[in-house]
Amino acid sequence: MRKNNLEAILIKIFEKFGLKRSHSKICSDALINAELVGAHSHGLSRLKMYCDRIEKKAINAKPKIKIKKISPSISHIDADNSIGFVAADIAIKKAIDNAKKTGIGLVAVKNSGHYGLSGYYAEQAVKKNLITMIYTNAPPAVAPHGALKSLFGTNPICFGTPTGSKVPFILDTSISMINRGKIRVAARNNQKIPKGVALDKFGNPTIDAKKALEGVQLPIAGFRGSGLAWMVDILSGVLTGGNHAGKVKDPFNDFSGPQNIGHLFITFKANLFQKNYNQRIKDNIKTIKKLPKIKGVKEIMYPGQSKFKRFKENSKKEINISEIIKNDLEILNS
Numbered sequence: 001m002r003k004n005n006l007e008a009i010l011i012k013i014f015e016k017f018g019l020k021r022s023h024s025k026i027c028s029d030a031l032i033n034a035e036l037v038g039a040h041s042h043g044l045s046r047l048k049m050y051c052d053r054i055e056k057k058a059i060n061a062k063p064k065i066k067i068k069k070i071s072p073s074i075s076h077i078d079a080d081n082s083i084g085f086v087a088a089d090i091a092i093k094k095a096i097d098n099a100k101k102t103g104i105g106l107v108a109v110k111n112s113g114h115y116g117l118s119g120y121y122a123e124q125a126v127k128k129n130l131i132t133m134i135y136t137n138a139p140p141a142v143a144p145h146g147a148l149k150s151l152f153g154t155n156p157i158c159f160g161t162p163t164g165s166k167v168p169f170i171l172d173t174s175i176s177m178i179n180r181g182k183i184r185v186a187a188r189n190n191q192k193i194p195k196g197v198a199l200d201k202f203g204n205p206t207i208d209a210k211k212a213l214e215g216v217q218l219p220i221a222g223f224r225g226s227g228l229a230w231m232v233d234i235l236s237g238v239l240t241g242g243n244h245a246g247k248v249k250d251p252f253n254d255f256s257g258p259q260n261i262g263h264l265f266i267t268f269k270a271n272l273f274q275k276n277y278n279q280r281i282k283d284n285i286k287t288i289k290k291l292p293k294i295k296g297v298k299e300i301m302y303p304g305q306s307k308f309k310r311f312k313e314n315s316k317k318e319i320n321i322s323e324i325i326k327n328d329l330e331i332l333n334s
């Protein structure tokens with residue numbers, strides 16, 4: 001489907017579910033971006049879930065979002081249980097403004113929802129020559145190291161920096177072996193998941209996506225990944241006023257109320273300490289890329305490089321829509 005056609009359909013759907021046009025456009029842009037970067041687990045596969053949550057009032061279609069100025073650098077946003085895309089869009093723009101004015105922007109968000117890909121917001125800051133760090137928590141999926149029960153989300157950690165070239169450095173990674181969205185997509189399509197990423201509810205390793213969703217996802221690097229997940233829960237939940245310690249509701253199967261997810265956006269000027277930051281990072285990347293490579297590796301890539309390439313290539317083509325998603329679009333649009 002052509003991007004413009006998809007955009008028109010998505011805006012119409014979100015407006016039908018009660019979002020105002022500007023908010024509908026923000027949601028549509030974020031979902032289309034996810035498809036274009038190949039993150040299908042965070043794109044159209046979630047549209048029905050967002051609409052169901054709006055319909056069941058677990059997402060507030062008409063939020064009164066409040067931005068409290070704590071200092072010229074620091075802002076606190078109460079998103080009033082808006083859809084996460086809208087809260088995050090406002091927050092990153094505020095963090096960019098604060099950093100442009102003062103050198104650094106720190107924006108905390110509470111009462112938000114699932115906002116998709118952290119990297120999408122990081123790219124906006126990097127385009128303005130800012131370094132950024134972004135955190136969000138998510139519903140229980142990963143057991144803290146030593147615990148029998150999931151409590152941490154797949155809590156992504158995101159760091160972005162300008163590179164002195166068009167291609168930004170965006171490290172945007174879940175703290176779980178694979179992101180939960182990929183397991184959900186596999187479950188929906190009756191596909192297997194890789195070995196070593198999840199345990200079933202009895203604690204046995206599984207490659208069955210449905211059993212993995214009922215069980216526990218494994219963190220990256222054992223207790224280290226568990227520690228990183230905990231850090232994200234503190235920064236995006238405890239610090240901001242969002243839910244934390246396993247209280248974020250699962251967006252797909254708990255409609256009993258809003259998620260009250262928290263996010264934290266940190267942005268700062270890349271040339272704060274060294275005026276020639278862009279040249280320095282260019283040199284840094286060049287040195288690393290010139291290292292001898294192991295067999296089978298053509299190029300040492302930096303985080304975000306492949307995604308940038310995928311986005312450019314996919315932007316030239318029509319967007320591929322699966323039969324399941326076509327069905328969702330038809331039902332939601334009727």
Ligand SMILES: NC(=O)c1ccc[n+]([C@@H]2O[C@H](COP(=O)([O-])OP(=O)(O)OC[C@H]3O[C@@H](n4cnc5c(N)ncnc54)[C@H](O)[C@@H]3O)[C@@H](O)[C@H]2O)c1
Pocket residue numbers: 039042114115116117118119136137138154155156158170171172173174175178179180301302303304305306307
């Ligand atoms: N909102 C939420 O609650 C939530 C939760 C979890 C994940 N997510 C999002 O899901 C997305 C996917 O997460 P993921 O963990 O599956 O990411 P991933 O495993 O696809 O990639 C992780 C990072 O590794 C980098 N990378 C990949 N291959 C590389 C290579 N060959 N060389 C160098 N770097 C490489 C990527 O650029 C990326 O920065 C992220 O955008 C994340 O923000 C969102």
